[in-house]
Amino acid sequence: MQKIAILCSGGDVSGMNAALKRFVEYTQAKGFMPYFIYDGFEGLIDNKIVRAKYSDVAGIITRGGTVIRSSRSERFMEKSYRLRAIDNLHSHDISSVIVLGGDGSFKGMQKLIQESNICFSGIPATIDNDIAGTEYCLGVDTALNIIKNAIDAVRDTASSFSRAFVIETMGRECGYLALVSALTGGVEMCLIPEIPYNLDNYKKRFMKEMKEGRSYFIAVVSEALKKSDMILEWFEKEIGMESRKVVLGHTQRGGNPTVNDRLMAYRFVTSAIDGLIAGERSSVVCYNDGGFSHKDIGEIAFEKYTICTDLLKLGMEYEK
Ligand SMILES: Nc1ncnc2c1ncn2[C@@H]1O[C@H](COP(=O)(O)OP(=O)(O)OP(=O)(O)O)[C@@H](O)[C@H]1O
Ligand SMILES: O=P(O)(O)OC[C@H]1O[C@](O)(CO)[C@@H](O)[C@@H]1O
Secondary structure: OOEEEEEEOOOOOOOHHHHHHHHHHHHHHOOOEEEEEOOHHHHHHOOOEEEOOHHHHOOOOOOOOOOOOOOOOOHHHOHHHHHHHHHHHHHOOEEEEEEEEOHHHHHHHHHHHHOOOOEEEEEEEOOOOOOOOOOOOEOHHHHHHHHHHHHHHHHHHHHHHOOEEEEEEOOOOOOHHHHHHHHHHOOOEEEOOOOOOOHHHHHHHHHHHHHOOOOOEEEEEEHHHOOHHHHHHHHHHHHOOOEEEEEOHHHHHOOOOOHHHHHHHHHHHHHHHHHHHOOOOEEEEEEEOOEEEEEEHHHHHOOOOOOOHHHHHHHHOOOO
16 A cells, blocks of 8 residues: 655644644545654654554644644755655655645755655645745635734724834745735735835825824734834834834744635645645645646745735835
8 A cells, every 4th residue: 555644844834733634534535544754854854754543633623733743954954864864754665745834845855856756745834825836825814814813902902002003923034924914904004025115105194194083003014024123113203102012923823723724724635645646746736716736846946936916016005
């Protein structure tokens, strides 16, 4: 019986557990033997490879994070450790590996498959939504909902105290989380690396709005800019409003997965396994225009993701 393994790598996301559940169910339904690799690439190097059973995934669909854990691995960057990882897979007779992770994880896997005969299928899973070739990465919807709840809560206190709040979101170098959160949270300012901004324009607008009765502001600032403290000071000094900063940090990575992320987990995993069965050897499952396709890892891992134009245009309206 052919054996397929799965691992999680890079930042964990809500929806990974739903993906693991589907993986165990669907591989077995298709006549394969499922394996878990614990602790991401670190566990692959250290041979933490274990036969997966249904009892491992029963009841986990509601939980964020990943029951098989994840890691960032310095060692995996070195060929000698990747060769050890390949030996481990061979020792279990595993011929295919599914990786839930971000573009870094896919870069690592591209090296591993070039150094072996292992087949690979990647499932985009990062709250940053920064993987080229796919509109959606697993976990983004849950992260956006967590940010939405935080903005709604901050609005209550901001309006009660007539304060400005700077809310810093994750996303690494990508402004997607910040932009979508700003738009759907109805905030007054959005700063992301993809859109140049001019604080004088914001100042003109805010002063006018204050004259008309506005008594609080909420700004969403992407972590990539490293400007949250500067914007807080700007509110105090230039706008003359008492200000506070909220760094959402890792809260954005956890929590009960949304319906959309549970469903996307099922669909991504089904497509990954179907692809391996159909003979895909080195592809990433991509979601675009409501459907799934398999793109070669080379097309994905080394390309830069860009936020779609219509969203960027909406983001450009903030400053006006
Ligand atoms: N160029 C590379 N060569 C070999 N391995 C790599 C390379 N880039 C990344 N990796 C491996 O992939 C792991 C995960 O990468 P990274 O930390 O960039 O997260 P990611 O997969 O991009 O996920 P996230 O977007 O959630 O941070 C790294 O810790 C490293 O082990
Ligand atoms: O969990 P760590 O290693 O602190 O990494 C944080 C980074 O990981 C992410 O959560 C996912 O890539 C980024 O948004 C953030 O910059």
